[in-house]
Amino acid sequence: MQNEPRPTVELKGFRDGMRLIIDPEASMDQIESAIMERMTNLGDSLSGLTMNLDLGSRVLNDEELIHLKNLLNENYGLEVKQIIGDSEDDPGRTESHQIAGVPALHGNERVYDQFVPANEETRFIRHTLRSGQIERALEGNMVILGDVNPGAEVVAAGDVIVLGALRGVAHAGALGNTSSVIFALNLLPTQLRIGRFITRAPAEQRRRQRTEIARVLDDAIIVEEYD
Amino acid sequence: MGKVIVVTSGKGGVGKSTSTANLGTALAVLGKKVAVVDADVGLRNLDVIMGLESRVVYTSMDVLEGVCELEQALVKDRRTKDLYLLAASQKNNKNDIQPEQMKKLCLELKETHDYVLVDSPAGIEQGFQNAAAGADDALVVTTPEVAAVRDADRIIGLLQNMAINNLTLIINRLSPEMVKTGDMMEPTDIIDILSIDLIGVIPEDKEIVVSTNRGMPTTYNHKSDAGQAYKRIAQRLEGEDVPIPEFKSGGFAGWVGKLFKG
Numbered sequence: 001m002q003n004e005p006r007p008t009v010e011l012k013g014f015r016d017g018m019r020l021i022i023d024p025e026a027s028m029d030q031i032e033s034a035i036m037e038r039m040t041n042l043g044d045s046l047s048g049l050t051m052n053l054d055l056g057s058r059v060l061n062d063e064e065l066i067h068l069k070n071l072l073n074e075n076y077g078l079e080v081k082q083i084i085g086d087s088e089d090d091p092g093r094t095e096s097h098q099i100a101g102v103p104a105l106h107g108n109e110r111v112y113d114q115f116v117p118a119n120e121e122t123r124f125i126r127h128t129l130r131s132g133q134i135e136r137a138l139e140g141n142m143v144i145l146g147d148v149n150p151g152a153e154v155v156a157a158g159d160v161i162v163l164g165a166l167r168g169v170a171h172a173g174a175l176g177n178t179s180s181v182i183f184a185l186n187l188l189p190t191q192l193r194i195g196r197f198i199t200r201a202p203a204e205q206r207r208r209q210r211t212e213i214a215r216v217l218d219d220a221i222i223v224e225e226y227d
Numbered sequence: 228m229g230k231v232i233v234v235t236s237g238k239g240g241v242g243k244s245t246s247t248a249n250l251g252t253a254l255a256v257l258g259k260k261v262a263v264v265d266a267d268v269g270l271r272n273l274d275v276i277m278g279l280e281s282r283v284v285y286t287s288m289d290v291l292e293g294v295c296e297l298e299q300a301l302v303k304d305r306r307t308k309d310l311y312l313l314a315a316s317q318k319n320n321k322n323d324i325q326p327e328q329m330k331k332l333c334l335e336l337k338e339t340h341d342y343v344l345v346d347s348p349a350g351i352e353q354g355f356q357n358a359a360a361g362a363d364d365a366l367v368v369t370t371p372e373v374a375a376v377r378d379a380d381r382i383i384g385l386l387q388n389m390a391i392n393n394l395t396l397i398i399n400r401l402s403p404e405m406v407k408t409g410d411m412m413e414p415t416d417i418i419d420i421l422s423i424d425l426i427g428v429i430p431e432d433k434e435i436v437v438s439t440n441r442g443m444p445t446t447y448n449h450k451s452d453a454g455q456a457y458k459r460i461a462q463r464l465e466g467e468d469v470p471i472p473e474f475k476s477g478g479f480a481g482w483v484g485k486l487f488k489g
Contacts, residue, residue, distance in 0.1 A: 128422060130384035131377050149380050149420055150373075167420070 008034035011175055018051040018138060018175060019084070020072070024058035032071065039076050047077030049138060055085040122158075129154060129168065138175065150190055159183070165209075169193070178216045187212040187223065197221050229260070229337040232344050232464075233362035235386070237378030239349030241370045242399040245435060247346040248276045249454065250366075252444040253461035255310035259341040262301065264313045264332070266358035267348040268324060271315035278442025279304065279312050288316035291328050297335055306447070311340070321353050326360035333361025342464075351385060359386060364393040367423065370400045371412040380421055395426035397460065401474060402431045409476045425471060427460035429453050 008030050010021040022031055039046075053068065060068070065083070072078040121140035129135060129144065131151030136142075142156035145163050152168035154160055159181050160172045166184035171193040173180030178195035186209045191200045194214065199221040214223045234247045244267075251263040264287065265273035274280045285300035290313075297313075304310035313336070316323075329345075336343045347358035359365065365386050369379040379396070386394060398414055405411035418425055432453035438445040445454030459469045 131381040133384055147420075147422070151377050151381065165419075 007038075009038050011038060018046075018049065019054045020051055021054040022056065022058060024056040028064055028067075031068070035068075035071065036075075046136075046138070049077070049136075050079045050081040052082040052084055053080050055083060057086060059085075120158075123156075125154075128164065131168075136174075148184075156180070162187075172214075180215075182214040183212070183226065185209070185211050187214070192221055192223075194221055199223075229339075229341040229343060230364060231333045231337050231362045232342065232364045232366055233266075233347050233359045233386075233391075234344055234366045234368060235347035235355060235358060235382055236349065236368040236375070237351060237355075237382040238369075238375045241368050241375050242397075242429070242435075243349070243368050244273050244276050244346050245439060246366065246368050246397055246399065246429075246457070247273060247344050249444045249446045249457035250461055250464070251310060251342070251344050252277075252304075252307055252446045253458045254342050254344075254464065255304070255307040256446065256458075257461055257465060258309075259465075260309040260339070261342045261344065262311045262313060262336045262340045264336070264343060264345045265315040266329065266345050267354065268315045268357075269317065269320045270348065271317050273346050274302070274312060274314045275442060276439050277304065277312055277444065279314075280442070283312075283314040286314045286316040287332060288319050288323065290332065291324065297332070306443075321348065321357065324357050326353075326357050329357045330361040337363075351381065355382070355385075359389055359391060362391055364395075365391050366397055366426065367394055367421070368397045368399055369417065369421075371398060371402075371406070371414075371417060373412070376412070376417055376420055383421060383423060394423045396421060396423050397427050397429065398425065399429045400431045401428050403474055406474050406476055413476055414474050426463050427456055428471060428474060429456045 006023055008023045008026045012019050012021060026034070069080045072080060121137070122143060123137035123140065124143050124145065125135050126145045128146035129148045129152035131149055134153040134155065137156040137158070139157060141158040141161065142154055143161045143163065144154060147164040148154050148162055148166045148168040148170065150167045153171070154168070155171045155174045157173065157175045157177065160170045160183070162170070162184035164184070165186035165188060167188050167190065169191045170182045170189055172182045173195040176195050178197065180194055182192055182194065189201055191198060192214050194216050197216055197220065211226045212223050213226045214221055234243050236243050247263050251261045255261045263273060263277070265271045268288070274283050279302050282302045285295045287300065289295050290297050290300045301311040301313055304312065333343055333345065345358050345362060348354035367379050367383060369375045383394060396418070398417060401414070402411055406413055414425060414428055430452045432445070432451055434445050434448060434451040435453050438448065445451040446457050448454045462469045
């Protein structure tokens with residue numbers, strides 16, 4: 001991972017919530033298209049959530065900031081809660097960012113290695129998720145006491161545990177944690193996602209119920225019988 | 228006070244209107260006072276299926292606009308006593324009626340009828356919202372196809388959000404032969420996903436096409452398998468314990484005999 005070029009935008013879970021981290025070197029156009037690319041895999045998984053915008057040493061003017069804020073809000077339903085940055089060229093920009101209606105923080109407390117695997121809280125859903133329903137746990141894990149039907153989606157920053165049949169889409173480690181797992185008493189998913197990895201169900205249909213667990217191994221999602 | 232039941236499916240073409248017409252007829256034949264309501268504003272066809280098209284003078288829209296009284300808009304069935312149709316306006320569209328108005332109509336109808344069956348349009352938009360607005364219970368119609376079951380699942384979620392919790396399932400157009408050879412979903416597969424109670428299985432029956440075109444519900448045809456299956460659903464709605472035959476892949480030779488000869 002260390003040798004990979006730094007992505008233009010990164011989505012990560014921190015103790016104070018989700019952060020969109022922007023490469024300070026990138027142009028506005030690059031940032032914009034990188035956001036769109038990053039969000040494609042998520043669908044509307046994040047709609048209705050708040051996040052912090054981490055600009056690093058980048059300085060954005062009000063217009064650019066408002067533009068980014070609106071882009072995130074209108075296209076993905078994300079609300080920018082805070083701006084984080086550590087630019088030294090522009091000590092006055094903390095005030096300037098307030099114009100966009102968003103409080104700004106100086107980034108001394110921005111520590112990348114404080115990245116949280118996001119498995120601290122666990123959310124329980126005590127019913128079956130039907131087609132068109134989506135449930136998220138971006139602070140941690142998700143446990144479903146019921147089925148996840150085809151067309152339904154469950155998204156968690158940590159693990160996804162389905163105590164029933166998983167027939168729809170599950171996304172574990174949705175903010176990038178590839179050590180998350182997906183477990184179901186009967187694993188028959190349309191699609192599984194862990195972190196940035198995606199796999200789909202094999203074409204043949206299986207009838208027998210099988211308790212399985214999916215995890216990432218060597219940059220691919222593998223599914224193993226659980227016993 | 229009667230009961231308002233919305234007949235709905237999500238997907239189009241699975242047999243909502245056919246089921247409404249047949250169940251309405253079967254319930255009236257059992258001696259109940261029934262009103263069937265076409266909620267498919269702009270694309271009405273329940274009147275055609277029931278053979279009452281030429282008798283429609285007023286529609287639900289006329290009642291809501293105060294053009295006529297509710298009793299005047301109810302079309303009396305020509306064959307069965309105590310069966311009435313409230314037609315949908317063909318000139319308007321689904322957004323011209325509000326859920327609150329439908330609710331009021333349904334409330335008024337159930338005061339004077341044992342059953343009010345509301346035929347919902349396909350989709351999950353306002354037409355469906357209107358149809359379900361005044362419902363106490365729902366009959367969810369699906370066919371043994373993945374797409375239809377998916378849409379039924381979506382509709383069940385929406386109905387539950389509307390606090391309509393007494394939901395039962397009709398599986399329509401099941402081909403016993405195809406189930407036997409494993410080429411069609413079995414009822415148990417469908418119930419497994421939808422997890423609501425099954426109230427009846429309607430076998431695929433060519434008679435439906437004939438009867439729909441003639442405007443004569445198959446319930447009247449004693450030789451029609453589908454018509455008889457609808458009659459049994461009506462009995463189950465009335466609380467009678469009529470067993471539902473099992474349709475399974477392989478080794479089902481017995482069920483045809485049990486179901487249709489017995």
